[in-house]
Amino acid sequence: xxxxxxxxxxxxxxxxxxxxxxxxxxxxxxxxxxxxxxxxxxxxxxxxxxxxxxxxxxxxxxxxxxxxxxxxxxxxxxxxxxxxxxxxxxxxxxxxxxxxxxxxxxxxxxxxxxxxxxxxxxxxxxxxxxxxxxxxxxxxxxxxxxxxxxxxxxxxxxxxxxxxxxxxxxxxxxxxxxxxxxxxxxxxxxxxxxxxxxxxxxxxxxxxxxxxxxxxxxxxxxxxxxxxxxxxxxxxxxxxxxxxxxxxxxxxxxxxxxxxxxxxxxxxxxxxxxxxxxxxxxxxxxxxxxxxxxxxxxxxxxxxxxxxxxxxxxxx
Numbered sequence: 213x214x215x216x217x218x219x220x221x222x223x224x225x226x227x228x229x230x231x232x233x234x235x236x237x238x239x240x241x242x243x244x245x246x247x248x249x250x251x252x253x254x255x256x257x258x259x260x261x262x263x264x265x266x267x268x269x270x271x272x273x274x275x276x277x278x279x280x281x282x283x284x285x286x287x288x289x290x291x292x293x294x295x296x297x298x299x300x301x302x303x304x305x306x307x308x309x310x311x312x313x314x315x316x317x318x319x320x321x322x323x324x325x326x327x328x329x330x331x332x333x334x335x336x337x338x339x340x341x342x343x344x345x346x347x348x349x350x351x352x353x354x355x356x357x358x359x360x361x362x363x364x365x366x367x368x369x370x371x372x373x374x375x376x377x378x379x380x381x382x383x384x385x386x387x388x389x390x391x392x393x394x395x396x397x398x399x400x401x402x403x404x405x406x407x408x409x410x411x412x413x414x415x416x417x418x419x420x421x422x423x424x425x426x427x428x429x430x431x432x433x434x435x436x437x438x439x440x441x442x443x444x445x446x447x448x449x450x451x452x453x454x455x456x457x458x459x460x461x462x463x464x465x466x467x468x469x470x471x472x473x474x475x476x477x478x479x480x481x482x483x484x485x486x487x488x489x490x491x492x493x494x495x496x497x498x499x500x501x502x503x504x505x506x507x508x509x510x511x512x513x514x515x516x517x518x519x520x521x522x523x524x525x526x527x528x
Contacts, residue, residue, distance in 0.1 A: 219291035220408040227270035227280030230476025239474040245359035261353045262363045266314025277477035279428035281328040292333045325372040326426035360444045362433035369429035371420035378417045379404040392498045410489045432481035438468045461510040
């Protein structure tokens, strides 16, 4: 049985591993405009200016880049325990930790592919220091005067060996709604976009062309306007940030985007999806065929996934 919608309120934050912590912190602060809100040994906590919580991103030093955990805030303490019961009823397991500032206990579990998910309810509202106090009291922090100035962590795109199994975990166990997907001619689901909110997507699973499990495609930060994405591209070429593809417009979900790489080796998307919402309670799952996907993005740019489908790795 599909659980009731609304138990997951939103994406709280994501953790990235990086082999060069100092360079990664510099990228996210100088280029994207995030603020460091604490550091504990080899882990730094950063926040976007419009995040009401302690942090939006956790950077942890490791030998290889990748995703540590995706943290999801529930809509209540009761919702948290409902999702734990759903995880256990589906044969999953987890453990409690309390290892992040500004956050209470987190329940750690994994999806079928091995990506770590943290579910939590208790969270402290951010109080900006005097030098970052906003002029408007309904904004958690002043807008940054440097870099792109991204507003929030928008979504996470996982690579998965089995897209369908992982998407069904999000739907049947955590309560996400699927909004769009790619079905190959073989019938295999190559990607699926899902949402916990009125946003058109919060998490995505994309087929891993290597057949590996537990890897990351990208994390994405939202900017206010399309012009911000174009400005991000200009800032990238001026500051030596590697652009992989874009600026352009996705056909699926219609997001205006730019893909770049941070120095630790993780792909980062800058996107402008702010005006596209899924308000229909009976929204139909939109399916794109292999031929439709092969046509590329909205204006014809070849997709990263098209390289995957043909067995050739993307240019990094």
